[in-house]
Amino acid sequence: METLVQVAQLLLALSILVGIHEGGHMVAAKMFGMKVEKFFIGFPPTLFSFKKGETEYGLGAIPLGGFVKISGMIDESMDKEQMAQPPQPWEFRSKPAWQRLIVMLGGIIVNVVAGVIAMIILTYNVGDEYIPSTYVKENGVQAFKYGEQFGFQNGDKILNINGEDYERFSDVTDPAIFLDSDAYYTVERNGQQVKITVPDGALDLMSKEKTFKQEFLYPRIPFVVAYPEDEEYQQNSNAKRVGILQGDKIEKVGDQYINYWDQMKPALAQFAGGVAAVRVERNGESFDFEVPINKDTTMGIMVGSMLSEEFIRNEYSFGEATAKGTADAFNLVIVNARAMGKMFSGDLSARSLSGPIGIVNLFPKAWDWNQFWYTTAFISMILAFMNLLPIPALDGGHVMFLLYEMISGKAPSDKFLENAQKVGMIILLALMVFVFGNDILKLFGI
Incomplete structure (x- = not known):
């Protein structure tokens, strides 16, 4: 479904x-x-x-x-x-070259205008919210699978990116970072500054792995107890049975103090199959419990994030939304143009290209009009950019020949244009087969 x-x-x-x-x-x-x-x-x-x-x-x-x-x-x-x-x-x-040029640019222009307008309206109506860099610099990040591959460790505090300060945590996973040569992060680890260089092939990894962002880095989350609504889960929860309540903050497991979610599993591991002394903070008071720990190092609780309290929400006037929405729309094109440049230079694998199957995954699994219009605006801007490429059979191919005619004063022959159209169609068909093949291989994890 x-x-x-x-x-x-x-x-x-x-x-x-x-x-x-x-x-x-x-x-x-x-x-x-x-x-x-x-x-x-x-x-x-x-x-x-x-x-x-x-x-x-x-x-x-x-x-x-x-x-x-x-x-x-x-x-x-x-x-x-x-x-x-x-x-x-x-x-x-029969029409002048300048009129034919406008006709060929007409589709590209309206795609750009539509993409920009959609981004402006979304920015004005929705605004944005983000985790500020100050939170990450104070609390650090949790490194997941790909973060560890890069060289990050739990608790690393990201100070800057490529030597420059950043405003929001989302900047840490901005694809534009991986397009820079010799990109790096500076982190504070155990009181010392450490340089983490972005490895070769990072952009390929990001484009190939759908779960990259979820398995890269995330701000450290204070550990607050939560229980799912599933009654059976709660009945089987050791923590629930001994009296630990939803909203309790885990302070200590055994002799180890707990501040963040990533510290919890290692602390419980030494008590697997036994009983752990667990201290929680509730309404400013501390309570101690003896909690049986399952062999898989769990005690029947989930992490309830308090991170939402750290979010900063921005709302924009129409003038501010116009400037920001326009900049965001064109930034989508700039990043993709740079990625294509990397592809032609050999620094980025063509396997990163996606066709319709890959594009499907850009849309949310539950209908969300805001996300739908954002993704549609993104596709509109990319469609405009791709159509402008100087490939015969695309609008950009026609534009290329029309500019030649306007500069030289001599139009290419109909025979030449017919043959160029055939070549362009072969290129596009080959490209479609390639991207469909990419999509299918990615579906099977190849």
Whole structure:
């Protein structure tokens, strides 16, 4: 069911984004008097269509794209019969190069505008909340699987990143860090400063492992007792039976003082299968209990985080949201452009590319409109960037040839453009096969 919710969100997002992208081309074309023959969301076979004026509007059965067919334009339809006829005044090829350029940029422009507007509205309506760096510098982090691989230890206090101060804990896991050469963290460990260098292949690891952020680092959590609502769990809880209550703060296990969650399991390990003296703090008073410890070093409690008290929440005026939302939207493109540069230089594996299956995982498993619009805005900005790449068959390929025409004063021949379109389509098909293959391999953990 969760996967169906994610797929439904992806299909809705793609329908919206493809619709406005192709709509950008169509509106620009009609503005300059070009004939638009078809406007479709999805690819054939056709589910339904209707004609209004000179344009046929329709929905295709394959919901992973869309197209707009403009008369007199060499595109994926490869309509050679029409191109063999004399140019007509309403055709794309009959219009000045600057008008054709605007038509080709129309889809990219509306995707950028849509992404920016969505980010501005989200920033204004939702604001943001974060764990401040001051908390991490005072309490340190807990290192999980990948954090330990990097060289972090529980309790490390991250002082700076690449020698620069940071504002919020989320900056610690910002992908942009892993794009920098010789990136490093400076931490305080046992009163001394330690430099932790980001290892080679960190970005590959981050892009390949879906659980990277959850298994990297997290601020240390004060240990407060919690119980799940499951009555059977509570009945079998040793801690519950001896009188430890939800909300109690664990102070001590045996002779070891407890401040954070990561200290609890090692403290209990020495009492596995036996009984531990446990002291808790409750409403300013201390209480001592003798608690049987299971052989798996548990005593039937969960950690109840008080970390939410440390969160800082920001709300923004519309002017502030406009500036921040715009910057955040373009930062998404900048990070991905840098990652692509790393890919071409060989510093980042092409295995990090994801197709539709990988993109599904960007959406939450339960429907959340705020997260849906954030992810849709992200895809919109990336769609604009990818379409601008100078590959024939993409908008960027058409833009490249039009700029050549405007600078040189000489348009490439129709034959050349037809062959370039074929090459571009082969490149895109090969890329689609590659990213689908990537997605499938990642599903099987390969």
